[in-house]
Amino acid sequence: MLASRARHPATQAVRHLRPSTFATRRSLNAPSRRLASGKAQTSNSSSGWIPTLLGVSVAGGVGFLGYSYLTGDWKEAWIDSQLPKNEIIDVNDLRAQFIQEKRSLRSPGVFTWGSNEYKVADPGSKDADIKTPRRFKYFNGQVLRDFKVDEKSGAAITEDGDLVQWGKGFSDTDFKPRKTLTGKSLVSVALCESRIIALSSDGNIYSLPLSKAVQESGPKIREGSWVPFRGGKSTLSYRILNPALGLGEKVTTIRGGQEHVVMLTSSGRVFTAASSTENYPSLGQLGVPGLTWTTRPSGPADSCHEVATLKGMKVKEIASGDYHALALTKDGRLFGWGDNSFGQLGVQFIPSEPSVDTPFALPVEKYYRKEFYAPTITGVAAGGANTFFTVDSKRILGRDEEAANVRDLGSVTADTWSCGRGIWGTLGSGKWIHIQDSPIKVKDLTGLGEYDEKTKQMTPIHLRNISVGTTHVAAVLDNKTSISTKKTDSLDKSNDFGYEVFWWGGNEHFQLGTGKRSNQSRPTYIKAPQESSKKPEPEARLQLMPQHKGRVGKRNVNMEQRVECGRNVSAIYSAV
Template sequence: MLPKTGVPKLARAASTRASTRASMQSGSQARVLAAPAYAARRQQHFLRSLAVITAAAGIATVSQYYLHDGRLLNSALAEAPPADQPDIQFEKRRKRGANKEEDRDLASSQHLQVKKSWENPGVYACGSNAGKVVAPDSDASFIKTPRRISFFDGKLLRDIKLDTKFGAAIDEQGNLLQWGVDYSTDTTQPTVTLKGKDLVSLAISKDRILGLSSSGKVYSLPVSAADQASGTKPSESSWIPFWSSSSPISYRTITPSDMSYSEKVSSIDSGLEHALLLTSKGRLFSMAAATDAFPTRGQLGVPGLSWDNKPSGPYYQPHELTTLRGFNISKIACGDFHSIVADSDGRVFAFGNNTSGQLGFDYNTESAVVDTPALLPLQKLYAGSSQVPVVTSVAAGGANSFLTVDATKVASRNSDGRGVGRVSADTFACGAGIYGTLGNNRWTHVQGTPTKIPSLSSLFEYDETNNTVIPIRLASISVGNKHVAAVMSNVAHTGALNTDGETWWGRDIVFWGGNENYQLGTGKRNNVNTPTYIQPLDQVAERKVRGKEEHRFQITPRSTVRLADGRKVSMEQRVECGRDCTAIYSGV
């Protein structure tokens, strides 16, 4: 900083020189000689400004020092961060477990879910509890997220089916269990009803249960415990030779006619009033499945068949679909009032009610009912794509139908030959979409032409075991009256017998459709029109280990594991969509 006397000395010197020159010149010259004085004043102004700036810089430096707790900024030109900007949060270092297994639990939610499914087999359910089905011991009207049914803790099941007012399941020994208010208002827990039949699968109508045994026998019994007690009880043989007794409950045995010696029923499914029976020879039979109604919407697939002209004999007798002779039927599915089947060559036939387009044909007011199996023109879905479609599975429920298709790229006149032989796995839906059941991100009342579900179609992944890219298909699909769940067949790893250092992971599972009764398990009540994930089933166990991190539910594929009782079993988790409710169970 300049000394205080500097500026006056410069001013006096300039004034002396100006006076000397002024005395030697006349009038106009004096005005010219005034310029040095002006320059002196400019220099004086500059020096004062420099002093002010220097002082201000010093004050700013001191201020910044105190404002930042004694820490100087790296640069005088650096800007201070905005006052509302949050501090940077660094992820806390995850604590290590006591052993490698705990470390794997901490590192992978998928690993933890797979392990819990093996350690704690059972049944999770959500949705409407109006009939005390998803929570028999609760008075709650709804169960918003999957909750365990305590009765099934530690138990493995062969099958389970849920209606709003009743539930049915087959235990590991092949016995039938029933519960819900339509079974009995006095019973609050599942009860064994039909014993010793070695049942393997179930189908339910609006008031009856069909059970298929391992030997191919089909049993039909009423849902109500009162009807089981009051109805006709058939005679059953005993382990004692030449000794028989009456069954403790009423039921029927269903046997299709003209069965060959080695032929037996291999698969069953049911709508509200009808059922389909598929034999090991690829023959298809249909029958009335309700107690008080005969199918009138073409869902039996027999042209012109009605109560008035039915053949002599019981009204529930099976009828062969002779129009399908010559086609080796391999897959069957029933909606409420329609049927859809596929043969071993990948062709699809549909029949029954079509008011929502659920048969895959455009709705026609003059032909809302199709009582003869009709072939779906699948090639139209791939017109101009040089792909040949083959149906790999069918599913149905309510007023909807679903198809999974393998479409293979073939050489064509307009193609360049690239990608020939490549398979694309696609999923199609048709029928009612007002609840989002079509899964195509639209709300459509009627969808006659099958529409592709984008998020479940044309997906691929890299298979590290085989070093190749493979299509992601659906492992299974379950359809309720308004909602759907699909398990994706993505590459999984559940090395149950080799646990050294390996991390297990399962398969993706998605849900969509109607959700007014919380049947999707999202915890919310809004309908969903595109496949979506839900949270892990056992959120309490998840949070105890991993905190509040958000993860998606992964379902465990079939694996051979050792249970707590020491038994080694082959088991998997399965999903079953019912009427306004959903179950996820440990199946054998």
């Protein structure tokens, strides 16, 4: 039963992937039984695949869309149930596998769980903690551009580009969701200590207070209008951040910390700015050597500063923790700066110098045998006091080796590394460490592979996304599989399965979704919620829906599910 493996490490869980994919460590032999493109292949006979297809497809399919069902306000822990031992199931009947999938196509939405002390996970509930994923009723039937949750407040960008806020951090008396900044065609948002930073589709960056009272009472700027004589003051207080951009250049990505925001432009340049109403960044997180409150240049306190150390390096990805930041260049180099109190920059923690204000390159090469492997950093994520990055390590020919004797020459291994605070198990390494100032492998998410029917060989499974909260983490594998031969099939006409998602770290407010408070130091999957407690359903692990066509009102919309980890709160939402 899947339930018996619910708390096993990710590598064990991944080895039980759907029929079309078997994931394992590279050192293991490839499975002898495979199913792909709707055709079974066995080593000895054609009858052995039926039980495998039966057990895995029913369980995996139900878990695939466990978060996208029409009704349900899940207030209890997962309901343990299992199939009757003597139940006979028709192997050709896939209705059980896709019933929640069909329901999801008609009803996108948001599910939240974790701390509810400030009415963020469920504004209408009196529960201090939401133990298991619960549908956020305000967003029923909606697809969103972005969604962020913190312990005290939440923010979302609607399909139309409007900002929605809620939680007691927004208002003590009116903490239910409410549209605030509208008409700006926003595409993404970052939650900081006391302000929200929002990016519009045309590259404008808006900084506004988290508090509804300050939004209404603060200074208002004058807004223009394309209609003559229709301009006037804005209805709420906000500021516009203005980095010094070149002709045709615009900001494409923003990442926020507690007191700072990092901005990436279409030209690969990086800018930073203060993002707190009360505190000016003092731990080097702006990436400008010697910059403090007293040495800052004249002008607004939230003026934008280009990170000069990164000039000319073509940055492709940025990340931000509470008080540190990182930038990944197109040639695979990772730069970090800011707070290093827990070793989150991946270099030795020095008590007399707990922060670094000048970006430096993380020496990843020293963690590999350079005569045999060529590592390239492929992704980075950060949150709280932790950093995660992924590396593609390619096997190369050693100086004294002959190509004919090296079986894995040219093969690529996908590795996941972490550093920083691990006291809650946030490193995912299986250890409980207060300070980890040298990167350590997340072994359960390292060296995974799957058999590719097209190339007839094992290929590495990369991470599609890592979302890092203050004490917990979620990782989504890029392992979407299909046994359909038609790429043009819509999801309801194909046999697609979902992305595997794993959780670990702090669980003091049930933010891992396991229904229990115990922390997890290794990646584990969580169960999909039951549709109804009255009718037992097969237990299955949660998977995320890939890109598909769903129904929003009377429209067909391309959407997918995404995961978000915040400060003691978690969410899954339907994204456009």
